[in-house]
Amino acid sequence: MRKICDLTWPRLALLCVVASSGRGFAAKPGASPSLSKGNARVVFVGDSITGLSRNAKCGFAHLMEAALKAVYPDAKPDLVSLGGSGMGVKSWLSCETSSRETERTLDIRGVPVKANLDRPADVLVVMLGMNDALAPYIGADEAALDRWQANYRTLIEALRERVGPGTIALASVTPCTEDPASPKNRFLAKMNDRVVSLAKEFGALAIPTGRSMWDVLERGRRQRRDFHVTYDFVHPNEAGHIAVAVAMLRSLGAPEAAEWLEKGRLARVFVAATARQASDATPPPEPPPWLVTAKLIQSAWDGNTFLAGKARTPIDAAIESGRDFTKAIDVGGGQVLTWQRYVPSVDYTGLNASGSVDFAALTQAAVFEGGYGARRIHSNRKRPVALVLGSRVFAGTIHLITWLNGKEVYRGLITAAPKKRVTVQAQLDEGWNTLVFKANHRTWQWQVSVDIQPVGEDVLDDLSYSIDFARDGGSSD
Template sequence: MKYRTILSLAMSLCVCLCLNVFAADTPPLKQGNARVIFVGDSITGQSRNVKTGYAHQFEAAVRATYPNATPQIISLGGSGHSVGSWAGVEKNSREKSVVLDIKTNDVHKVLAQPADVLVIMLGMNDVLAPYVDDTPESIDKWTARYQKLIDALKVRVSPGVLALAGITPCTEDPQSPKNQLISKLNDQIALLAKNNNARLLPTSQTVWDIQMQGRRLRPDYHVTADFVHPTTAGHIGIAMGMLDGLGETAAVDWLRKNRLDEYNKHMASRHTAPFSWEIKQLQANDISDKLSYAITYHWLDTQTQPSVTVNTPQGWQVSPNQLTTATGTFTLTGNANQWQNKLTLNANVNGQTQSTDLYIPAPWLVGYSFVQRLWKQPGYVFMADKAHTPIDDVIESGGDFTKPIDMGKGKTLTWKPYSPSVNFTGKDDPDSVDFAAVTHAGNWEAGYLARWIYSDKDRTCMIQPKTRMFAGYMFLNIWVNGKTVYEGRLRKAPTTTIQLQKGWNALVCRSSHHNWQWQLSLPITGQDGDDLSDLRYSIVSKTNE
């Protein structure tokens, strides 16, 4: 009896090993005839609901590679869903119909049939909302939730191949706090793939590679439309990363040649300057009006070798003075005291000079890293009467609120220069601040933005708070020279009259954020044709001036 049991176990193990070898050697897409299920969030919803979405790109490449094939490509994408909430979707769909973003796909029916390939791409909303932070404990819990979802979905569809896709960019700066967290989560996804004998799909890296290549074509090339959801280039990148991870090299090449290259040609044709460029504010160790920036240029005429210089506002320093390479980086240091500060890139080729103007926006001073748990349901009501802080007292008294001030229990605020950037919501609009550039933007986190504005006369202006967020809740307190000019919800903010006095004026805003995105802009406009072009800006406190 023992011998038969041992023999049976040995045969079973042999069969399993053979199946694993067979699975590794057999192309997962079965010459284009596979039933593929994508499980994800709104990005996966867009994969079908947007005509350039990644499921359409994926299917087009498969059909082009295998002309006689009949692939079944099914997307189950739900807006706002995280790893944890998708476990709820899976559970609810066991006994009843559940429909997400793609109304023709019933999760209950789709998961009732086996899948040749099951692809899971989740995690964006865990970071965006957020439902996870960058502590080891939080990341471990997130990984455990992901494993439970994998186990549940494997039971439902018995996938021939399980594939886990990397989380794509959230903001377009790889060094932003959210993308640093995404990098850590993608490491966990790689570990999950290894532990589950799954394919790891390099969607994240592929999208980042496309962004890097695109920035060499034009400075405003984006792989996200709103710093979360992909552009056409982003969706192509996701499809390429998935096909790459599934071993479909020919399909990847088809997408690159027929979709990505054509898209990039179109984007390049709309950029008429002789350069592309990237502007990045370098880290500042203290609060100063003299900030440093890295200006990386890309000369677009590949047939010539330029000699490149930079013209700057008076008083700025440039290093080096000249470069003779097609791609290079200048370091600039100066006072960006105008709303937009003009620079000029010059390329001299055989005695002929071509020039391009670019602009560095006036910076803000941002303070962050404190929490106000003052939101209540229903209706996301903010308890403003309990939100007043010691910093507010100093603002209203006209003091220097940027000095260390005890916020309670010995905690002080972190202050940092912030230069608006094309890599964040609001882009390089000089009036915009996206706190995702400086903090993970956790639930109930609050922060300040401030700048000092010099006017050469007394004048009446208008201010209207705005946002480019697609999701998020924010309550604002805005002061000009210590006087409250607006208090209320961001999305209901009216245009408000403000008074700028002759000399320096302190514009300060406390932004109390609930969750999701965290961006706002505070544009000031003049009256009766006053274009405000004489205004000057500073991030250094003017308490004694």
């Protein structure tokens, strides 16, 4: 797993989302959540995060097991993780139905679905929703959330009838991006409200796994500005898995085991973060901004093939003719895109690298959504440069077009390139230059990088950046 760096972000936004996403997430008063002093059989139903609970050495199932054995030396916990990459509520409904007749294995080798669901469990924990929002499999309106909740209800009913657990627990969806104010996390807060409602409906426990991760992230950033609870802004890293394990242990009636994890593993993570901060005391400079826009929905895909001609807009024509493409331009059906300032951030895929834009900072990202990014670059002289284009997504299909001074220099499926990276030779003119890209994504993550690298002995230390096109000499009608 790769290591990631980040900076501090507004605490107020964090507290707002935590308050929203955490409503009702606590053990139900009077309930009897029991891990039987570590001897319970617990079945976890989820996606790749649940798969990593066993497939990662620091996964939350491993951590829970270690904590229970430390607190209860004679304990023999039976923790079964049924996690499938890419799975959402509807796909788990299908999996549950088909597994009544046919055996299948998900992410964890040697852990069959049918055999484990056919056996009774003391505790059933369901943690789903990440992929429903990330892909996305569902729309962003209330009607879509109603349908999602109804499907979740059907799944719980089926699992309850089949597994016969003494305790049912529903875990909240964990963070998607590490900016609490991102559109994804705002949407996840709404989903978590639905999870709370379902937990109340079923007399189930609501486990605050999402809130626990936000709490650990906030505490970690007091120690170090580049602290993370995920390794790719979706899947938990060690700190994130500890947060999930702590929330589950507390909610399921093993607070001593949760405390053992916090005072041991989590404390060591924080100590290491503090030590790294001391060796890198100077904050990095803020990267230059982009002017960006999104919300361009274009059904211009044939499978994974992007039909660029079908997706051409008046903005493309304005870019190529040197006109002001940032003004109000009808892109079809009366739709006018809104441009806004974007600064690369370590809370998103691509981190705070100068050339990175993660559209998750702008939009919930519907299927087939596209957008643009632009910046002005001033050079003291004419010079050759290398444009390094790429994407850091772990899942996603993205088509990229790049223009420099109105000339198209690249067009292609950037996520299909080797290592999702392409280098293009280009030239900066003396004075102000205009760099623009158009990124159309099909599904899943949506991030691209457009970086300028020197050629030969050049160092590019005279370059300056702006998004004020009219002031800096950009043409304007």
